[in-house]
Amino acid sequence: MSITRRASVIAPVAGLLLGFLDFVWIKFVPAPFGGLGNSIAVWAVAAYLLAFFLRGPAGRAIAAAVVMLLIAVPSYYIAAALIQHDDWSNAWDVNAGQWMVLGAVAGIAFGFGGVVARRPGRFRRPALGLAAAVLLAEAILQVARIGQPSYDTADLVQYVLVLVVLVVLAVLSPLAVARTWPDRALALAYAVPMSGVGYLLMTATAFGSK
Template identity: 65%
Template sequence: MRELVVGFALGFLDFVWIKYVPFPFGGLGNSIAVWAVAAFLFTYYSRWSVMRAALSASVMLVVAVPSYYAAAALIQNDDWSYIWSAYSLLWMALGVVAGVVFGIAGVLARTVGPLRLPSLGAPGAVLLAELIMDVRRIGDPSYATADVVEYSVLLAVLAVLITVLLGRTWRDRALALACAVPLAGVGYLLMIATAFGG
């Protein structure tokens, strides 16, 4: 039940954020990385098993998609059919993947073992992966260079900040950030292999 409520809130408030918060912070509403971080935090603080975390995070992200389009329909009169469009279904499918990966990472990040620190670096890694994708746009006439740089700096700051806030010691924070760098490279390759590589 909690995942339904949180998913609805995530999708609805995400649209509100995009519509009313100025750039560069408003750009975070269009960020797949932010939704992945939300899935991580949801399970990190819920104290669930790995299987329950994967399922709950996936449900949360899937529910967030139609909630987002419902907000768009209510607030700016978008077509209600967007809720069940092919693009919406694609986002839901990717939400399942992100929910499984980051839901499990949220559990592993608080579990003693060799995967704890890499998992702790996962939120920073996905933000850095989006940063890499964003930096590729420098020089593209479709994007203002100043906006790209500004948003990239914001992503970098958030990647460090979330790792610092989640880490219990400075050693954990440093090692998690070290793990985040190669993980960001993997995440970037996965992003450009999907709908996010534009």
């Protein structure tokens, strides 16, 4: 199967699964781990990994990441309509449109990062740390919530548990994309300052409100 045909099949199927399973996770996995389904980092890492492992021209890999996230948004709301009888119009209303725009931006950014991470060059190692960076940025968001007085002790314990999971996933993520231990170590080193930038970008968008 050609790369074009493979991407045209994998991207929409991955989008349908991402959106549907994300809602299922949020709906049925107990707190605090069910809250990870609301993490933009999960969707960003999915776009990154799709572009990384989908061999072929950069443009097609990035387009596939964008298509996946665009389809994942209505798929999420369709799952909500099927499982808990939400309004079907949620899949195409203004709110869904806004998330699709943000998803397209994330698909381009992290799809591009996935492409750069598999190609030689000076930016390969920073790109190898991009998945870890977005997971750490999400962890910083959890830390910021811990300091808010509106959360009681139970909420704080849950956020700490989610924080630990995000940090562990961030540390493990270079294992999936980097082939050598020096590359993995440097990817994590680059991820730390990049996570600060990611946090600032998240807080400047709707992502930071989740």
